Amino acid sequence: MKKLLTGNEALARGAWEAGVHFASAYPGTPSTEILENMTTYKEVYSEWAPNEKVALEAAIGASFAGGRSMASMKHVGLNVAADPLFTFVYQGVNGGCVVITADEPGQHSSQNEQDNRNYAIAAKMPMVEPSTSQEAKDFMMEAFDISEKFDIPVLMRMTTRACHSKGIVECGDRKEVPIKEYHKDVTKYITVPAMAKKMRIKLEDKLAKLLEYSETTPMNRIEDNGKKVGVVCSGMCYCFAKEVFGDTVNYLKLGFTNPLPEKMMKKFCTGLEKVYVIEENDPILEHALQRLGFNDIICGKNTFPKYDELTSDVIRKCVTGKVLDSIDYDHKDIVNRPPALCAGCPHRGFFYELGKRKNVMVSGDIGCYTLAFSAPYNAMDSNTCMGASFSSGHGAAKIFEKAGSPMRVVSVLGDSTFFHSGMTSLAECIYNNSKTVSVILDNRITGMTGHQQNPGSGKLADGKTDAIMLDIEQICRALGAKNIRTIDPNNLKLVKETLDWALSLDEPSVIITKYPCVLKKFTEDDKAKFPEAYKTKDVVDKAKCIGCKMCLKSGCPALFLNREDKKAEVDPLQCVGCGVCEQICPKDAIGKETK
């Protein structure tokens, strides 16, 4: 049966066909849809974990107990999960385990461009890299077999284009793999030094066997077109290179990339006059070829950029110096269109007020709310990684205090980020008596990655089954916070008063803004608690509007100035009646549409 699948859909399909029993993940672009698709397969237990470390640890336990398991995450998520990963490689598996890292050359939706192929090398684990959706499915199935055969977890390395591109995939049926029996074995699972030292030595044996496998697996292959020029590549770069070179070069197409098949690489390069090493980000294949003695004929990072994607246009330009002909025209009227907080976004009211404050450093985090850094809010100073807002804000506040500076710190993160790693950061603030204002923007869902459930949303990963709803205010109280206020962020007066209150305190405070994301599919609980949300539209009374543009400072994409009458107008297709602009208008010219 043929299906048109994204790489992520194909990975889920492959895992299902391979009989996987357990899947855990934390959402992150471009990996999110892997677990989302797993939830559609009823035979598999699938869950969202609070963070990537927890997801991998859960998958490790499932493997030890004898189930085939997987954990998927974006590249920076593997940093969070790195601690269990490195030791898990020593222990090995019972049921096969595949760890998926979705890297982001080009940083379409990420704070950095780290190359996680380095993790496979550092952790000493086998790695596979599919080039197409078909390979994503096939390699996923193969990866489970490798994991069990060599008693080691496998790293599946994807990139954004491989994750989010669709291709035709020949699908099969699920192969039911029985859950293996669990045997207590402290020499395998207990990692006190005396045991772990033995595991370390054993790991070298496994790697030697994996090297033999690398030389013979069909995942690595030579395409000999009888030419004097060769291309060495893996993953999506193979497709980009094929687009440019077609059959005019020989290819070494690598799908199993740690350990690398050195004999095959030697055989491929011998006799060639020139070898293009086409790999995004770090020169890993290039360094391997240099070590094998082919420095004189390889064109790697001296020809191709060390950053961004190596799409066919980039390769073409680097190799031939030319790009395809295109239309030449004037770009002066093209206005940038950066992403913006949605019309009705409950973060808007909070940042509208926060942005007005002077002598405040806003310590930010990872989420839709990071968009508050830009105009018109200009309400964020920094963001580093998940959960860093509270802890970095705390560090800054201590230095401002030491320096006698009037600067205060307001730290902001979302509900899902709070559960991910914000709770430990809040413990830091409370325990060390930080003068920071820690704000949790609770929109009752994981927003930025497209509405995944989290421990606060009241539903399991399938979006249907009820779950215990962890109460953020109670958690903060249990962590020792004394000054806590929960507010409606669409009420500007209340937001202002609450910020005044928090900034008047000389000790830690917590503000929780609670209002569901405008795009969220409301649960029964949302409907009961927010019965009026997003049910109206605003409209401008043109007789009252003086064209002062104050409302436009809300940064709402549904508001604009009419070209002809120079007065504000509301786009009825976008407006959901949050009412923030009504409160900003000094002439009371914006009100609810009456039917």
Place this chain on the structure above:
Amino acid sequence: METKSVLLVGVGGQGTILASKLLTLGLMEEGYDVKMSEIHGMSQRGGSVSSQVRFGDKVWSPVIEKGSADLIVSFEKMEALRWLEYLKPDGKVVVNNHEMMPMPVIMGDAEYAADIIDQIKKVCKDVTVVNATEEAMKLGNGKTQNIVLLGTLIKAMNLGDINWENIIKANVKPNFVDDNLKAVKVGMSLV
């Protein structure tokens, strides 16, 4: 057959993803090799977005190079101008006569030029301007503008022989099937 490239561009939230999904499914049914690439995520909402569709006997890269699109379908005027460099010098453009103000325009830092369509027509011979948003509103559901534009695309690429009715019925939520069937027909009549 040589690989054909279709670029669907617009503003995040306008429905380019569903339109391109239906397109690729139709192309697969017809027996083509198909690849599609898109950069998505909630954080793209309100931003400039694109879905790239390529089909033929054998497709390698899912990504369209500058100067290689046979057709650009733009859900918004400014986006057509932005992505025009991806068009083949003799390629076609279908543009929805609809403006969405980018944030710098809303904030008064930039102006939305009134003659965008004229600027496109000046450098490109084959331009079709459609009022897809208006037509969708007339059908009673402004959100079906994406399917109106899909209809126009089908006509512009001569893909009318594919059974689009079946594709829509099998892939759109039951409540929206009727609206979308009407929308695709209207779209096809606009070229």
